[in-house]
Amino acid sequence: MATHTISDDVLNSAQAEAYFSRADHRALMGLRATVELLGIPVPDYAVRRKPGRTPAKDVMKAYRADNPAPRSHTLAPRRPNADSATIAARKATVGTNPVIATAVPNLFDQAFAG
Secondary structure (H helix, E strand, C coil), X not given: CCCCCCCCCCCCCHHHHHHHHHCCHHHHHHHHHHHHHHCCXXXXXXXXXXXXXXXXXXXXHXXXXXXXXXXXXXXXXXXXXXXXXXXXXXXXXXXXXXXXXXXXXXXXXXXXXX
């Protein structure tokens, strides 16, 4: 059986890194498998990330716990409710106003009374 010398200069080149950064993940998986089977050191761009949760999420969670952000959309205080007499007067004027009555026709009256 013939012995072949393998040079990993091509795998460690910038062109290979650019190609595998745009290639499908299956091509990168094939590269990792081939390199591991041949016993060649895995290039930096092909190294798997650590399994588990991304530590950046934990860091941001701890930062937010220590530095709570002020609410940027604080609601205005609620207006006090109107008294019953004011509400009754408003309903009485709206019911007799011909502009409001014709602007928004009552569908029930159109269907059954007309």
